[in-house]
Amino acid sequence: MLRIDCPCCGPRDHDEFRYGGDASIIRPAHDDPDFEAWYRYVFVRRNPAGSHREHWQHVLGCRQWLIVERDTRTHSIASVALARKPAPRKSAQ
Amino acid sequence: MRHYSALSILRNGLAGHRHWQRAWRAPEPKRSYDVIIVGGGGHGLATAFYLAENHGIRNVAVLEKGYVGGGNVGRNTTIVRSNYLLDGNTQFYEFSMKLWEGLTHALNFNVMFSQRGQIVTAHSADQLDSFSHRANVMRLNGIDADILSRDDVRHLVPYLDYSETARFPIHGAILQGRAGTARHDAVAWGYARAADGHGVDIIQNCEVTGFLHEGERIVGVETAKGLIAAGKVGLAVAGHTSVLGHKAGLELPIESHVLQAFVTEPLKPMVDQVVAYGADHFYVSQSDKGGLVFGGNLDGYNSYAQRGNLGVVREVAEAAIALMPCISRVRLLRHWGGVMDMTPDASPIICPTPVDGLYLNGGWCYGGFKATPASGWCFAHTIATGRPHPLNAAFSLDRFRTGRTLDEAGVGPFAWLQ
Numbered sequence: 001m002l003r004i005d006c007p008c009c010g011p012r013d014h015d016e017f018r019y020g021g022d023a024s025i026i027r028p029a030h031d032d033p034d035f036e037a038w039y040r041y042v043f044v045r046r047n048p049a050g051s052h053r054e055h056w057q058h059v060l061g062c063r064q065w066l067i068v069e070r071d072t073r074t075h076s077i078a079s080v081a082l083a084r085k086p087a088p089r090k091s092a093q
Numbered sequence: 094m095r096h097y098s099a100l101s102i103l104r105n106g107l108a109g110h111r112h113w114q115r116a117w118r119a120p121e122p123k124r125s126y127d128v129i130i131v132g133g134g135g136h137g138l139a140t141a142f143y144l145a146e147n148h149g150i151r152n153v154a155v156l157e158k159g160y161v162g163g164g165n166v167g168r169n170t171t172i173v174r175s176n177y178l179l180d181g182n183t184q185f186y187e188f189s190m191k192l193w194e195g196l197t198h199a200l201n202f203n204v205m206f207s208q209r210g211q212i213v214t215a216h217s218a219d220q221l222d223s224f225s226h227r228a229n230v231m232r233l234n235g236i237d238a239d240i241l242s243r244d245d246v247r248h249l250v251p252y253l254d255y256s257e258t259a260r261f262p263i264h265g266a267i268l269q270g271r272a273g274t275a276r277h278d279a280v281a282w283g284y285a286r287a288a289d290g291h292g293v294d295i296i297q298n299c300e301v302t303g304f305l306h307e308g309e310r311i312v313g314v315e316t317a318k319g320l321i322a323a324g325k326v327g328l329a330v331a332g333h334t335s336v337l338g339h340k341a342g343l344e345l346p347i348e349s350h351v352l353q354a355f356v357t358e359p360l361k362p363m364v365d366q367v368v369a370y371g372a373d374h375f376y377v378s379q380s381d382k383g384g385l386v387f388g389g390n391l392d393g394y395n396s397y398a399q400r401g402n403l404g405v406v407r408e409v410a411e412a413a414i415a416l417m418p419c420i421s422r423v424r425l426l427r428h429w430g431g432v433m434d435m436t437p438d439a440s441p442i443i444c445p446t447p448v449d450g451l452y453l454n455g456g457w458c459y460g461g462f463k464a465t466p467a468s469g470w471c472f473a474h475t476i477a478t479g480r481p482h483p484l485n486a487a488f489s490l491d492r493f494r495t496g497r498t499l500d501e502a503g504v505g506p507f508a509w510l511q
Contacts, residue, residue: 002402015404019394021348043346043437043493047335049397072349073397 002070005080008062020055022046023067023083049073055083094290097201116282117289122296125322126154128476129314130329131301131337133157135166135277136454136461137329138284138295139469140476142200145291147470148477153293154323155285156316158300162281165332168399168431169462170354170388172367172378174211174272175236178227179501181487182440183234188484189467190236190271196466202283204275205381211272211367212241212250214416216261220371224267231269241266250368252419260415261372272367274378280465304341304451311341311450327452327476329468331441332432333397334455341448345455346493347434350391352459353401355409355428357420359383368416375412384426387413391433391459401430433459438492440499443472443485452476453490 002014022045028037052072057065065083070076095101095114105113128144130137133155144150157163173193175186197204215221221240228238246266247255253263285295298317305313305320313322330337338345364379377387389409392401406428414421436442436456441464446453454472457464471485481489492498 014402039494044344045346045348047345047348047395049333049336052395054395072395075398
């Protein structure tokens, strides 16, 4: 059973999460005219047998998008982090 | 290779079954071959057989990392059908069906092909309309298809949920009478034996770990049993295409996902056809031993583990009892997972590659078993001639670049396609 240690909610069953695919894929700039870049963004995947950085969203929890580093052969999870960095905390007024 | 016949059974039976020849040899690899097929599953073995049978290329080796029949050819739900809608798929799978119909004789090995028919239930008037559309396309291509009313379905498969409280009431169904099942291990063994009979070397426990290059061209493989030279190399390793493709320098539009399948404790004969649920993802047939063999959806994340998670077991079981409440108390005997190459359009890839000397057969998603004969036939043609057969011309690797995808999702008669 996959269990993902959500930084907000703690360890939760992966059924609470939605899979978002390979997190190493970077979307080209909106005005990028390079066909190859768009082709690779849409279709090409490295698909490793081993460590894989991937997106998961905690849809039945905090709804945060996470980046999970998981071994695709064993499902062991090396790290979980928020996909976007939290905004810097404002100092107390 | 000795011919199997009623007489051979009688003769060997009288001799106490002590003199059966082994079904295929276990040779050590030669230093070089005209063609090396990587992957001793159904597709790889079929390719080797048709290379010898159709093209006279007999100096061929099939390299299998485990044992013949230990991969996806032994991990499917054994369903064979040809009810595809889109040009390219329709003709390819029907050609495969025709090969299935003669396969036991062609291989001199009983693959137990049973054309028991496949029924896909429709759960709204719209869905039944879309099935009619598909049936028309199939018939225009010379493929049998029938549209069933609710009463027809009830007559054929009375054990489904026809009650007032059914979550998705059955409006009708599409039936392909020539669809059915085959004994999947026998398919692997039959092709292995027939290919071996043509002189093909089948080498088990021989994992391919890399490729030999001469300039840009691939001229052989590195294996667990040493270096082996080859005029041409064909990959038929669906599930692990990315792993070997990456070593050969290919960039591929493939993700590996795990698909689970299930078998229940044996029951008396009940499910006479293959039945698929039109309102969810569930398909079932009954094996000769009595177990209900069924499957559902992918687990839904990249995986090379040949096992799945319990959430999908629950989902499939829910779909099963929504359609067939009578099996709610039946116990599961076992379940297992297979690793699938998933392509973006869920159609396969059979083509020459940009790497000289390398040919690719993969991307079978969850529909590879039924394609085994045609896949081998077309891949053998592609390797022998260097060009795709008309039947696999649509399954090119560059269709994603050129926008000619075959977006049928591989699943059968569903309506979202047009």
